[in-house]
Amino acid sequence: MYLVANIDPQICGATSCTLCTQFCPEANTIQYDKVRKTAFVAVDRCKGCAQCVWVCDNMAKHHAIKMIMIDQLPEEFASKLTKTMSYEQEDLKSSPINK
Amino acid sequence: MSLDYVKATPGFEKYMPKDYRDLIEHGPFGKKVSVAQVGTFKEVLEEHPMCAGCAMTLFIRLSLIALPNPEDTITVGTAGCGRLALSQAAIPFVYGNYGDTNAVASGLKRGLMTRFPDKTKDVVVMAGDGGLADIGFSMLMHSWFRKEKFTTIMLDNEVYGNTGGQESGMTNKGSVLKMAPLGKKFEKIDMPDLAKTAGCAYVAVVVPNNPRRVEQSIKKAVLIAREVGPTYIQAYTSCNIEYAIPTDKVMEDAKNVENDRYQFKEYITEDAKQYLAEKWGYKEYAKKAIQTTEVAK
Ligand SMILES: Cc1ncc(C[n+]2csc(CCOP(=O)(O)OP(=O)(O)O)c2C)c(N)n1
Ligand code: SF4
Ligand code: SF4
Ligand code: SF4
Numbered sequence: 174m175y176l177v178a179n180i181d182p183q184i185c186g187a188t189s190c191t192l193c194t195q196f197c198p199e200a201n202t203i204q205y206d207k208v209r210k211t212a213f214v215a216v217d218r219c220k221g222c223a224q225c226v227w228v229c230d231n232m233a234k235h236h237a238i239k240m241i242m243i244d245q246l247p248e249e250f251a252s253k254l255t256k257t258m259s260y261e262q263e264d265l266k267s268s269p270i271n272k
Numbered sequence: 273m274s275l276d277y278v279k280a281t282p283g284f285e286k287y288m289p290k291d292y293r294d295l296i297e298h299g300p301f302g303k304k305v306s307v308a309q310v311g312t313f314k315e316v317l318e319e320h321p322m323c324a325g326c327a328m329t330l331f332i333r334l335s336l337i338a339l340p341n342p343e344d345t346i347t348v349g350t351a352g353c354g355r356l357a358l359s360q361a362a363i364p365f366v367y368g369n370y371g372d373t374n375a376v377a378s379g380l381k382r383g384l385m386t387r388f389p390d391k392t393k394d395v396v397v398m399a400g401d402g403g404l405a406d407i408g409f410s411m412l413m414h415s416w417f418r419k420e421k422f423t424t425i426m427l428d429n430e431v432y433g434n435t436g437g438q439e440s441g442m443t444n445k446g447s448v449l450k451m452a453p454l455g456k457k458f459e460k461i462d463m464p465d466l467a468k469t470a471g472c473a474y475v476a477v478v479v480p481n482n483p484r485r486v487e488q489s490i491k492k493a494v495l496i497a498r499e500v501g502p503t504y505i506q507a508y509t510s511c512n513i514e515y516a517i518p519t520d521k522v523m524e525d526a527k528n529v530e531n532d533r534y535q536f537k538e539y540i541t542e543d544a545k546q547y548l549a550e551k552w553g554y555k556e557y558a559k560k561a562i563q564t565t566e567v568a569k
Contacts, residue, residue, distance in 0.1 A: 191308075191310075191311060194310050194311035195307055195308075195310055195334075195483045196330065196481075196483070196523060197330070198322075198324075198325060198326055198327070198329035198330040198333065199319075199329065199333070200315040200316075200317035200318070200333045200336075201314060201315050201317070203311055204311045204312075205310075205311035205312050207312070212311065218319060220324035220325070221324060222324040222325030222519035222520065222522070223325070223519060223520035224325050224330075224519060224520055224522055224523060226520060227520045227521065227522075227523055227524065228523060231524075232523075255290065255291065256290050260294060260297075260298035260312060260313055260314055
């Protein structure tokens with residue numbers, strides 16, 4: 174068994190600052206759900222470093238992330254694997270360099 | 273190497289792995305993405321074997337997001353930890369022999385300019401402090417003396433991380449490492465200053481705990497290298513294994529090191545400022561360019 178990051182959607186959703194998303198060393202791992210207004214972790218990509226916990230506790234000061242055993246994940250987040258994840262990016266503009 | 277290469281052959285889309293389809297549908301190619309939007313688009317970097325919590329991983333992740341034209345970029349790396357991630361990105365990657373990166377990149381960039389005279393193709397070297405400041409030092413310096421138009425990024429973890437902790441020219445004086453048990457006897461090389469002296473048009477010193485600044489510096493460096501001259505970025509990317517930093521304290525360490533010896537520094541030539549202002553609409557440089565002309569009058 175090993176630890177992965179788990180975000181409390183209630184606490185995170187109150188501000189959803191997206192700070193941890195910018196500091197996780199792994200790509201495509203802490204994703205942002207615009208509809209539910211919360212960050213979530215693609216647990217199959219998480220390496221368990223707990224850097225996001227430090228960022229949420231000390232920079233964002235929201236204390237929304239805890240490291241928990243992978244088999245203890247709440248049902249809704251256990252299903253967040255890369256293969257069930259969706260991306261939301263309606264406001265991406267086309268690059269001026271590619272015109 | 274164009275937008276066409278991130279497409280599935282018609283009729284085969286449904287057989288492609290989800291990661292690949294995500295890249296086609298939600299990737300950054302042909303779009304303008306920024307660090308502020310991470311978590312809402314598919315990044316080009318895939319899973320890789322770099323250590324958990326490594327700051328170099330974070331820096332590489334941010335750098336790949338910052339590239340102005342990922343679909344027209346080739347990265348060049350070498351032995352050392354960084355290539356473990358760089359080689360797992362949806363961006364063509366050339367593995368230079370240890371020490372060769374800047375010679376390989378010089379040839380590559382010139383070849384691209386000859387082969388695609390009407391197109392912009394960016395070449396970005398990303399290699400360790402050992403790879404650039406020690407073994408690749410002469411090729412690095414000569415690429416700058418020759419004013420080769422590409423960006424060099426040093427992943428400075430102040431140690432040979434991949435081979436278990438030897439000192440490099442970028443290790444700080446006095447640091448004791450597994451394979452430098454008596455402590456380093458010489459000062460850290462002042463690479464940013466050497467870069468300036470050797471003729472770089474843009475030099476920046478950054479830390480990964482300021483993602484937006486990393487992004488801005490990389491964008492400027494890549495754009496300036498297209499037309500003005502060589503550019504250099506030096507990033508503090510701690511090795512939590514060799515310096516025994518607990519993974520949840522990596523950002524705290526980066527903050528302390530930033531305050532201690534890695535403050536943000538930026539050097540940009542007048543030509544580069546004018547280029548950014550005129551071609552890419554950088555307002556902060558437009559003003560300064562006018563001021564300089566007024567003073568000159
Ligand atoms: C010519 C040559 N000499 C030595 C090596 C062995 N080697 C592989 S990685 C490495 C150290 C890399 O250190 P650095 O460039 O600082 O990158 P880091 O691993 O710290 O990111 C060495 C010496 C090699 N691959 N090729
Ligand atoms: S830092 Fe904390 S509050 Fe902010 S998005 Fe991440 S989990 Fe949510
Ligand atoms: S524990 Fe580390 S890898 Fe996992 S989500 Fe947090 S920062 Fe990312
Ligand atoms: S050995 Fe050090 S630099 Fe290399 S991946 Fe691990 S933590 Fe990062």
